[in-house]
Amino acid sequence: MQRVTHEAPVTVAARGAARLTAGHPWVYRSDVQRLPAHPGFAPVLDPAGRPLGWAAVHPTSQIAVRLLHRHDEPVTEALLLARLAAALDWRAALARDPETHMGGASGYRLVHAEADGLPGLVVDRLGPVLVLQNGCAALEPHLEAFVTMLAERLAPEGVLGRLDARVREREGLPREQRVLAGSVPEEVEVSDGLLTWTARPREGQKTGGFLDQRLNHRRLARFARGAALDVFAYQGGFGLHLLRAGASSVELVDSSAAALAAAERAAAANGLPTPRLTRADAFARLRELDRAGARFDVIALDPPALAKRARDLPRALAGYKELNLRAMRLLRPGGVLGSASCSAHLQEAEFLNVLADAAADAGRTLHVLGRFGAAPDHPERLGFPESAYLKFVLLRAP
Numbered sequence: 001m002q003r004v005t006h007e008a009p010v011t012v013a014a015r016g017a018a019r020l021t022a023g024h025p026w027v028y029r030s031d032v033q034r035l036p037a038h039p040g041f042a043p044v045l046d047p048a049g050r051p052l053g054w055a056a057v058h059p060t061s062q063i064a065v066r067l068l069h070r071h072d073e074p075v076t077e078a079l080l081l082a083r084l085a086a087a088l089d090w091r092a093a094l095a096r097d098p099e100t101h102m103g104g105a106s107g108y109r110l111v112h113a114e115a116d117g118l119p120g121l122v123v124d125r126l127g128p129v130l131v132l133q134n135g136c137a138a139l140e141p142h143l144e145a146f147v148t149m150l151a152e153r154l155a156p157e158g159v160l161g162r163l164d165a166r167v168r169e170r171e172g173l174p175r176e177q178r179v180l181a182g183s184v185p186e187e188v189e190v191s192d193g194l195l196t197w198t199a200r201p202r203e204g205q206k207t208g209g210f211l212d213q214r215l216n217h218r219r220l221a222r223f224a225r226g227a228a229l230d231v232f233a234y235q236g237g238f239g240l241h242l243l244r245a246g247a248s249s250v251e252l253v254d255s256s257a258a259a260l261a262a263a264e265r266a267a268a269a270n271g272l273p274t275p276r277l278t279r280a281d282a283f284a285r286l287r288e289l290d291r292a293g294a295r296f297d298v299i300a301l302d303p304p305a306l307a308k309r310a311r312d313l314p315r316a317l318a319g320y321k322e323l324n325l326r327a328m329r330l331l332r333p334g335g336v337l338g339s340a341s342c343s344a345h346l347q348e349a350e351f352l353n354v355l356a357d358a359a360a361d362a363g364r365t366l367h368v369l370g371r372f373g374a375a376p377d378h379p380e381r382l383g384f385p386e387s388a389y390l391k392f393v394l395l396r397a398p
């Protein structure tokens, strides 16, 4: 078993200690008094020298401390593997619950980083293969052990390391893609239990798909009828479910030609009518549709994170308002809008305020049919708002 790198204790400032005590697992570099010399695992002390637990630590990353537990047992590889096993056990339990619709699905998240107690580590199942991402240098020496356990427990055809995200640079990690076990085809079939898509694990956005919206696709589809519009459609997750559930037509809007082509292929493969594909900037297309007097019975609005950093928030709020205002104007009486935000910096209450502002400016009264988050295979860790990044609100125009 791999030896774990243990660093000298790291002392956090009072603000960092308060954050950890309140349940948040991260301390930023600016709130650390004594940084470690190397990435690894270390005990964390408050300014008075009292122990706060053990963490993955980094000398130069913005996130200097990622707490693993609150007692004084050193972190071992056995502990990390126990966390991985617990994450897999929980997914197996979720798959037995019919409400998760995971039982018949072959695309879902197996490990959701901090929310599964494994900072920076994400593992998704995409049909026959697993896709792994890691953004925490302290965990990097243990990837092989993780892959061995994943292969033993799940027997995938292969495990792809998508070790190419930009966040890895902040941890001093190389950006690369590597097959970590078995073989990984260019394309794989992924089912959400109702529909099947082709995912390209090496190229697709995120690890190859937006698995977190799995249940929200079904939630909006309950209101399928008439003309539907899926804005920021990617491979048509919302739009194809709307067609399947009885919408007579759907327009998919996305800036990615490859995503729209995959949506078209998926529609054909699932025996659905051909969607209208619009490769365009979504802001411009919404304005154009409004000017042309187009109206829809169901609309999905699922932009990329408009606030990637906290300082982007004011501009992002204006963007969310503009998109929602336009979408609300396009909604027929009795129509339903499914509006999402995946900005971790935007809390649900603030998102609801933006939606209310947009409705006021659009001159529409809307009812909230439901507020949702990511599918439960993407668990939300209480006290860690970053894990509650996805908000999905269903609104009906009476």
Ligand SMILES: C[S@@+](CC[C@H](N)C(=O)[O-])C[C@H]1O[C@@H](n2cnc3c(N)ncnc32)[C@H](O)[C@@H]1O
Pocket: 205, 209, 210, 213, 231, 232, 233, 234, 235, 236, 237, 238, 253, 254, 255, 256, 259, 280, 281, 282, 283, 302, 303, 304, 305, 342
């Ligand atoms: C969060 S994903 C959408 C996921 C999709 N709704 C689903 O459920 O699978 C955001 C999508 O927006 C697209 N996109 C990003 N900026 C865009 C823009 N300005 N106009 C149109 N599409 C854009 C991306 O290509 C990506 O497919």
